[in-house]
Amino acid sequence: MSKIITISREFGSGGRELGKRLAEELGIPCYDYQIIEMVAEKQGLDKDYVENAAERDIRAFYPTTIGVRFSASTFFINQSVELFTEQTKVIRELASKGDCVIVGRCADVLLNNEQLLNIFVYADKESKIKRCKERAKPGEVLTDKEIEKKMKEIDKGRADLRKMLADTAWGDKAGYHLMINTSGKEIKSLIPGLAEYVRAYFNEV
Amino acid sequence: MSKIITISREFGSGGRELGKRLAEELGIPCYDYQIIEMVAEKQGLDKDYVENAAERDIRAFYPTTIGVRFSASTFFINQSVELFTEQTKVIRELASKGDCVIVGRCADVLLNNEQLLNIFVYADKESKIKRCKERAKPGEVLTDKEIEKKMKEIDKGRADLRKMLADTAWGDKAGYHLMINTSGKEIKSLIPGLAEYVRAYFNEV
Numbered sequence: 001m002s003k004i005i006t007i008s009r010e011f012g013s014g015g016r017e018l019g020k021r022l023a024e025e026l027g028i029p030c031y032d033y034q035i036i037e038m039v040a041e042k043q044g045l046d047k048d049y050v051e052n053a054a055e056r057d058i059r060a061f062y063p064t065t066i067g068v069r070f071s072a073s074t075f076f077i078n079q080s081v082e083l084f085t086e087q088t089k090v091i092r093e094l095a096s097k098g099d100c101v102i103v104g105r106c107a108d109v110l111l112n113n114e115q116l117l118n119i120f121v122y123a124d125k126e127s128k129i130k131r132c133k134e135r136a137k138p139g140e141v142l143t144d145k146e147i148e149k150k151m152k153e154i155d156k157g158r159a160d161l162r163k164m165l166a167d168t169a170w171g172d173k174a175g176y177h178l179m180i181n182t183s184g185k186e187i188k189s190l191i192p193g194l195a196e197y198v199r200a201y202f203n204e205v
Numbered sequence: 206m207s208k209i210i211t212i213s214r215e216f217g218s219g220g221r222e223l224g225k226r227l228a229e230e231l232g233i234p235c236y237d238y239q240i241i242e243m244v245a246e247k248q249g250l251d252k253d254y255v256e257n258a259a260e261r262d263i264r265a266f267y268p269t270t271i272g273v274r275f276s277a278s279t280f281f282i283n284q285s286v287e288l289f290t291e292q293t294k295v296i297r298e299l300a301s302k303g304d305c306v307i308v309g310r311c312a313d314v315l316l317n318n319e320q321l322l323n324i325f326v327y328a329d330k331e332s333k334i335k336r337c338k339e340r341a342k343p344g345e346v347l348t349d350k351e352i353e354k355k356m357k358e359i360d361k362g363r364a365d366l367r368k369m370l371a372d373t374a375w376g377d378k379a380g381y382h383l384m385i386n387t388s389g390k391e392i393k394s395l396i397p398g399l400a401e402y403v404r405a406y407f408n409e410v
Contacts, residue, residue, distance in 0.1 A: 173378060177388075178383075179384030181383065196397060200399075
């Protein structure tokens, strides 16, 4: 049975970096954007389209039935569901290959035949805004207010998606095995200790 | 500046054991019931009385003023406040002596001149009931329902007390640096990794 570390995270908390560095330290693969790429390839679709569709448009499907929304756009709803199903398959396929870290994509709730360590990464608002500024794409200049708005929107999307899939709310400690506050911390500095914790958690020490 | 690890915990989650074992692993003292003993000694009072008064009766004092409650029992209110003040002093005194682990007693919100790593320990209901049964005092036989009731009461007391002292709610991730879910885990097995995490957190690695 594979040992899978899933990373859920608040936007700007450094969860993606934490997942990547943790995987490196443990010598196992980290899957993140590759999942989208694999789904896009399998479906012959554009990556950006898949990224949006798989996580955002699926919400249009719930909680009403296809019947009720039939008049809207059956094509897009069906495609969203298809993409989400494909994403789930890809995640399960990757997980079955062996130990790994999976960032986002609701892997924590979509996997059920593996040993899971579900980590939630969060931070205070100031730290997240600071991190977003440091990681801004070239030419991207957002004010603090704009960053805050973006953070809220993205986190709301994540929370909404999880609501449809899990019993526990996004960010509610009951749904995770470890919650890490990265406020004011260099992600790098947390990794050696975290890797030890993960090894011990899976009884490998 | 001392490095202080505070442990807040759900009743039955193994937080006390985690604090004790972590301190041993780090080679630093762990303060728990000793704080009560010190307060009791300083005030010439019974330990059990102090334990209840310092954490429970203080609530009678808030959020109304002494004036409003004057007709009730000024003696007990004053004594509760005095004991709580003494407890705060003892915690600050211990913290100023050097690195340590402090279990409970709201140390996470009462300390402000130290480097803090505030840990919250929690678990699912089944794990907590199981742990309570395993740790029952000789002759103590409680049903699952009774244990659950006790857990709820004690945790409510902790939550209520914190509400008066801090901006963030008891158990709300925003108030802690690390949240550890002990469900189905031997506390002992988590310690080596956790100790590494703590060392890295304080940049000692």
